[in-house]
Amino acid sequence: MDIKRIKEGHKLLAEYKYELGTIERGYTNRTLYVNISDNTIASKAVTPMMKEKFVGGKGFGLWYLWNATTPSTKWDDPENEIVIAGGPACGITQYAGAGKSLVCSLSPLTDIPIDSNVGGFFGPLLKFSGWDALEIQGKAEKDVIVVIDGNKGLVTIEEAPYEAVDGHILGEQLTEMYADNEDDKRNVSVVTAGSGAEHTRMGLLNFSFYDPRRKVTRLKQAGRGGIGTVFRNKKIKALVVKFSNVKGDLNNAYDQAVINKTGIKYHREIHDLDHLQNNMRKIGTANIIEVMDEYDLLPVMNFQYGSHPDTEKIKSTVFIEKYITQGVQDGCWYGCSMSCAKAADCFKLKTGPYKGQRVTVDGPEYENAAGLGSNCGIFDPEAILELNFYCDTYGIDTISFGTATAFAMECYERGIINKEITGGLELKFGNFETAVELLHQMSRGEGFGTVVGQGVHRMKKLFVEKYGADPDFLFDIGMEQKGLEYSEYVSKESLAQQGGYGFTNKGPQHDEAWLIFMDMVNNQLPTFEDKAEALHYFPMFRTWFGLYGFCKLPWNDIVPADNKYTDEPAKVPEHVQNYLDVVYGVTGKRLSTEDMIRESERVYNFQKIFNIRMGKGLRKNDKAPYRSMGPVTKEEYESRQERYDNQLKEIGYNPEGKTTEEKIKVLREYREDQYEKLMDAVYKRRGWNSNGVPTIEYLKELGMDLPELIEVVKDLQ
Amino acid sequence: MKYLAKDDSKCIQCGTCESICSKTYYKEDNYEKSCIVVKKDGKPEINVCNQCGECIDICPVIAIKRDKQGIVRINKKICVGCFMCVGFCPQLSMRQHDDYIEPFKCIACGLCAKECPTGAIYIAERSDDEAKEMNLDQVFNR
């Protein structure tokens, strides 16, 4: 169907004209509120209180979400929101990774707030169109799109019956529809989910940017927590923003010269050092596939093992040499010299509705290669690319899909589920055909795919209640916590990282802390207090990126040549200073490193209290599956027997002549005890009581003793 | 391709070229706004674009292109001011000044060469084969 016909199918439901407004020091000072139940569109003021306490980005998203919902709100209630906000630095073009959007919603996987960060042009173009944030509430009757025209100052809600649902087609259709011509396509950005998001809880959002060299609409993903599921449940097909005059100074910065200087210095650093360090410009985050394997950290077969001889077949150089187009600028926003948004072009699909077509695959990122590949026992680069493609276009989170599929595969191999239950699918590790069929089923809304699409948490419950599985064993091997699937690192040998995953606000992802090398390899965090300090600093430091609209990768996926001479190389002090300089340049705020942490602490603890308000967020919710802490099964123990035997000797237990079962038990008691002790130390360092509740005293210190927050925590002191 | 060639050994660091350049393009006698830069202290060293074209592939919006004469030019109307071309120029000849949100570079106009008292800079030709930019049609099999 041609674009004209598709567009003719639109029915205008609401129209809202607005003044384009101005941006002052990174803020438009307005939020666009759209309710698709009653089709109201309104402008809301961004208050000084919001800027002071929440800064922007994820801070704004959580604040709006808090005000829109109640403790009993469910993810599929109309009052649940999807909030998209960039933050004050979002949209600058001189420093790498400054185009991020933060998306917040109540998650269908966790039933608590989720935040997911994503590249693409939507956040910056939204701001240039006059809005710091977009707050969407309600539920439409029929599929709608929301269009924000930042050239004309016009917002519309339109019924859109004929457009495709799958991301890679819908992105192209709407880009084509709303761009004046080929050159104008980069001025349009589209947010979509996909058909799989409709039938699972792990739906994601694709944020587009047009690639003028490939002449393709590229997609970046707000992957975690099922926000795409909320999107489709609201019957939103897409969001479109258009703004045609992007320049490098639209944020009306306080001191543009500082930003220019810092940005150019950083570009030069990438130019000089990237090829000697991480090769981000060649292969992006997938550079660490073989590194993780070498250090026994690459999840293999549902996190049972940390390495595999076949990793050779999916190492980064295979993708560089055979699949990923080299030498093309791949930033997901202007000015990103790290350029890690890699893509495989002219990739011929072997399965599914688009079989035989040649497509551009956005990826693989490390998480995709590990989650879709090694963790499912699949060591075939073309299989990984195909799964990667279908996850994106169907709107399925690669991490949740990978970890959930790996779990289902292990259950199948152990006989906990069988072919009768899977509808005939041979769900064995390494079986690409089955894995991709699960995805196609998620798209069609049928078969065992929709069961896997509910996530590990609900699969565990189902397998126990319906098929008589042992709940304790499933708890041990099901790699989820708070309802969210673990991201793709083996944390067994790093206690700090067990906490890095286990003590997070939104569930186990490495967005807050990745401490495995510091802890396990470098041994820089020998005491509980050291670990607790790291588990305070890094989560707070990394939260900060999401307040301002920055990407985290440029912080430490390259380091300055003289970083090794600094006091704390792991923190990359020069880059931290770069961020403080850029924020000064944009906002005029001169922050110290302490101020930076404090800004994050406010939002982090707000999110923590939000969790408590929703019935989670306490100590019991930080309990973690034993697979994340140590060897659950005989096979796991015996595969690394020497390591574990030596550890037992170190804690004063003689493994000689003992059965593996006995040794597993002793090791487990020890490790679980360590985890509890770490929890005590971390909670204390974070200003929480032993139940994981922020103390009122600490909230006062942060300036976060807002009455509505005190109300939630006062009886839990 | 046409380019501004140089012979450092003939340069007397008089600054005439910088002055002509900045006056021509920015109506101001200010070496910080000149496309050609001469090192002020020590041995003379002239820094100016040799039209190699590496910046062409760096630009996120394809604002930098080679024209029919082989000169690498910036379309400032569509430039988004990211300055990646400045950071990635192999010889640091892409220039930037905070009064402007776009970078600037030598376009081998030759005005400075005409005024150079010693012939240290002059318009020359070299083989088009030395162009560094990629052929996108080849890269994407079009």
Added chain:
Amino acid sequence: MVQIIKLNNRDFPWEEGLTIEKIMEIKRFTFPKIIVKVNGKLIEKEDYATTVVNKGDNVEIIHLLAGG
């Protein structure tokens, strides 16, 4: 009695002719962003092969990655 050095503050067996390069080989330290110090003194990458480690030395091989 096995002779030892300290590697990242843990015991590591020493042998005649042990170099930084050798340690990195044994430990399969293949990560590209690594800082090496012997008794607090920074060792440059080009010197890994020739830097001999003596009994009792304190070797730090710090991997720089605090994020994924």
